[in-house]
Amino acid sequence: MTGTSDTVLKVEGLQVSYGSIPAISSLDFEIKRGEFVAILGPSGCGKSSMLNVISGLLPPTRGVVEVDSRPLYDAGRHAPKLGYVFQAHRLLPWRTVKQNLELVLAASDVPRDQWEDNIDRLLDILHIGQFKNSWPMQLSGGQRQRVSIARALLVEPSYILMDEPLSTLDEVTARSLRQELSGIWARTGATIVFVTHSIREAVYLADRIIILTRGPSTVFENYHVPIARPRAYDDPRIAEVEADIIRRVEHAWGLDPIKQSEVA
Amino acid sequence: MTLSTSMQATTLSPRPKAGTMDRNIRILGAILAVASLFAIWTTLSITVRPWVPTPYDTVLAMGRHLTSQGFYANLFLTLGRIAAAFLAASVIGAALGIAIGMNRKVEAFFQPLLAMALAVPDPVFIIFAILALGTGEAAGFVALTLAVAPFVSNIVRSSVQARDKGLDEMTRIYRIPSDKAFWVSLVPQLVPALLTAARFSFALSWKLVVVVEAIGQPDGIGASIFHSFRLLRMRDVVAIAILFILLMQLLEKGVLGRLEKRLLRWRQ
Numbered sequence: 001m002t003g004t005s006d007t008v009l010k011v012e013g014l015q016v017s018y019g020s021i022p023a024i025s026s027l028d029f030e031i032k033r034g035e036f037v038a039i040l041g042p043s044g045c046g047k048s049s050m051l052n053v054i055s056g057l058l059p060p061t062r063g064v065v066e067v068d069s070r071p072l073y074d075a076g077r078h079a080p081k082l083g084y085v086f087q088a089h090r091l092l093p094w095r096t097v098k099q100n101l102e103l104v105l106a107a108s109d110v111p112r113d114q115w116e117d118n119i120d121r122l123l124d125i126l127h128i129g130q131f132k133n134s135w136p137m138q139l140s141g142g143q144r145q146r147v148s149i150a151r152a153l154l155v156e157p158s159y160i161l162m163d164e165p166l167s168t169l170d171e172v173t174a175r176s177l178r179q180e181l182s183g184i185w186a187r188t189g190a191t192i193v194f195v196t197h198s199i200r201e202a203v204y205l206a207d208r209i210i211i212l213t214r215g216p217s218t219v220f221e222n223y224h225v226p227i228a229r230p231r232a233y234d235d236p237r238i239a240e241v242e243a244d245i246i247r248r249v250e251h252a253w254g255l256d257p258i259k260q261s262e263v264a
Numbered sequence: 265m266t267l268s269t270s271m272q273a274t275t276l277s278p279r280p281k282a283g284t285m286d287r288n289i290r291i292l293g294a295i296l297a298v299a300s301l302f303a304i305w306t307t308l309s310i311t312v313r314p315w316v317p318t319p320y321d322t323v324l325a326m327g328r329h330l331t332s333q334g335f336y337a338n339l340f341l342t343l344g345r346i347a348a349a350f351l352a353a354s355v356i357g358a359a360l361g362i363a364i365g366m367n368r369k370v371e372a373f374f375q376p377l378l379a380m381a382l383a384v385p386d387p388v389f390i391i392f393a394i395l396a397l398g399t400g401e402a403a404g405f406v407a408l409t410l411a412v413a414p415f416v417s418n419i420v421r422s423s424v425q426a427r428d429k430g431l432d433e434m435t436r437i438y439r440i441p442s443d444k445a446f447w448v449s450l451v452p453q454l455v456p457a458l459l460t461a462a463r464f465s466f467a468l469s470w471k472l473v474v475v476v477e478a479i480g481q482p483d484g485i486g487a488s489i490f491h492s493f494r495l496l497r498m499r500d501v502v503a504i505a506i507l508f509i510l511l512m513q514l515l516e517k518g519v520l521g522r523l524e525k526r527l528l529r530w531r532q
Contacts (some may be wrong), residue, residue, distance in 0.1 A: 052304065055437050081436060090434040094452040094530045103448060104438040135530045 006033045007069070008159050008191045009054060014063035016049045023049040025216035027063070031159060031193060036185050038194045038202035040245075041212030042253045045194050048163075054193070055161050057086055067158050075174040080110055083152025083160035083190075087167060089144040097123070098132045101154055108155040109254070122150040125184060131167050142173035149184070159191040166201070175233060178204060186229070202231050203241045213252050220252045231246075317499035325503035335488070335504070339511070342473060345401070349408035350469040354462055356409060357416025361461075362454070364417065365424025378421075381414035386472055393482045404476040412468050416461040423457030424450075446459040459524050463516065470512050 004173055007030050014027040031037050041047050041117050052058035054065060056079065065072040067080040091100045098119060123129040126146040128139075136144055145165055152160045166174040182205055185192055196202050199216040202209045209223040223245060227237050302319060309318040317325070329335040364378070393407035427450065435445035463529045477486025485508050492500035 057433060059437060079439065081439070084434070084437045086430065086434070088430065090428075090430050092431065092449060092452065094455075095448070103440065107438055107440045107444075137530065151438075 007031070008033045008035075008067065009193070010064070010066040010069075011054065012064040012066075014050070014053060014065065015061045016046065016053060017061045022216040024053075024218075027212075028217050029210050029219055029222070031191060033191055034189045035208065036192045036194065036206050038196055038206035038209045039212065040196065040199060040202050040209050040249075041217060042214055043197075045212045045217040046216040047212070051161060051163055051195060055082055081155050081158035082196045083155055085145070085148050085152050085160065085162040085165040087164045089136070089141075089148040091144060091147055091151075093136050096133050096135055097128070097139075100109075100136070100147065101151055104151055104155050110154070110156065118154055118183065119150075122153055125187065126150050126180065140173070141169050142177055145169065145177060145178075149181070153184070153188060153190060157190075159193055162192060162194045164196055165194075167197070178233065182231070183253070184185070199242045199245050200233075200238060203227070203238050203245070204231055209245070211249060214254065221248060223248075239253075266450045317502055321499045322506070324500050325499040326507055329500070329503055330432055330460060333509075337484050338483055338488050339508070341483055342477065342508075345408075345473045345477070345484065346466075346470045349412065349473060350406055350466050350532055352405065353412035353469060354465045356411035357465065358420050358458060358461065360413065361417040361420025361452075362424055364438075365421040370504060371421075374417075377463075378414050378417060381410070382418060384411075386411045386468075387475070388478055390472070390479060399480040404473065404478060405506075407476060408469060408472050411472055412465050415468065416465050419457050419464065420454060420462040423454050425452045455527050457522075459520065459527070462523075463520055466512075466516055466520065470508075474508070 009031040011027055011029050013103065014024055015022070016024040027050065038171050039047060039050070049058065053060050054072070064213065067082075070078060070199060072080065091097075092103070095103065101119050101122075102115060105112075105118070110118065119132070123132055126149060127147050128143055128150070129141055131143060131147075137146070139147070148165070152162075167178065178201065184190070185205075194202070194205060201231055203225055206225055209225065211220045211223055212218070213220045227235070227241065231238065304318070305319055308316040360374065360378075364374050389407040390404075390409040393403040393410070397403035397406060431449045431453070432445075435442075435449050440448070474486035474489065475486070478490040479482035479486075481487050485504060489501055489504050492498075492504065
């Protein structure tokens, strides 16, 4: 696999083991600049290990992880900037929304005189401008997750990792946030790696879906979503693609008809 | 018609709020508790005369102490000793608790020592400190620090180990320098435990300072109480004790309570 200049993230021969227990047997994939890629895999396939590796938290047992053609590990002060939207918001509850955002800005290269404008702009895009001076506990789950998205975008990252960020929200809030996420991606051109259990969510949001095998995982398929944007969540074509993906992973994930309906 | 009227009455009649009711119950409970204590005290002062002074005599003695310079000299001396012991025990205990909670090697070394220190009765520290260092200020200070710091350390260690590790990951991913992450992410998580430890440390400190003064110091509130006891002036013993306890409660509720409210305002 050879990375091109517009390759943001290159993962080559990635192996992760915990002692003698392998979590990832061999992963190879690339993410291009501005791409919205979803990663889909069954429970226990090593998604969390993979996320830990590509977020810089866990050095791989073997293999190469490069961000903007530089190794992610041992990069020292050249370590790339990443954004991360966690399953739970992970905001500091004792700091206001603005203070939470300033904290990550202080650790980034964004000049101080741009902080205020950048914060205001992103909070407005995410429709939470009025909560700038609120405590996270005063916000709803959806609003907190919006702050978390703003935090990830603020640091002007090479790419943003999203680890099932909508899974803890109610369906109405999740729907509205999915739509906004799609819009934000279109406006900012951010590179997003979105991990999800929901095939429909992956089809709605992503250009490409990297489907993993059961653990210890490898890449089962790079699936290009054949639906033009803008997309509607209830579009029958999304349901068709979803059904197509289920058919493809049926054997790889060892799904029986009951489990298929659980995935759907 | 009757039904409708009764329904309207049910709907419109003002009902006390749950918060107001709780407060009323608390106030009533406190009044009853003080009244019961007063009744028991009065009964004892009649039956166990002269060893239990009457409330009236005690109030007179309290007034006398409040207007004497000697009382304030002793009080400020004791407050100074409490502040020194409280600060030393809190700082040493908290620092040790954080180190033990964060590092397994430090935990492996200190945990058995901590368990032993927690098992030693407080008077043992006091007696050994007096034997080793004499009856000067240093003995009390060392004894109190040794007695209180392990409790603080234990509370803080538990809180460090129960911290939200997700926030540690967040600070690492966003490359927040570790010294900054310590102050903005870890320490605020420990605030409730630090406040509990401070309350505990304060409560234990002032009680032990009084004991240390009674055993080995020529001055201070503890020494005053012991002096009055030796002269069998029981009303002075009770009067000084009540005044001191009231002041300590005022400090605990006033200073630590306000501090807690301020530090945890984000929860409201």
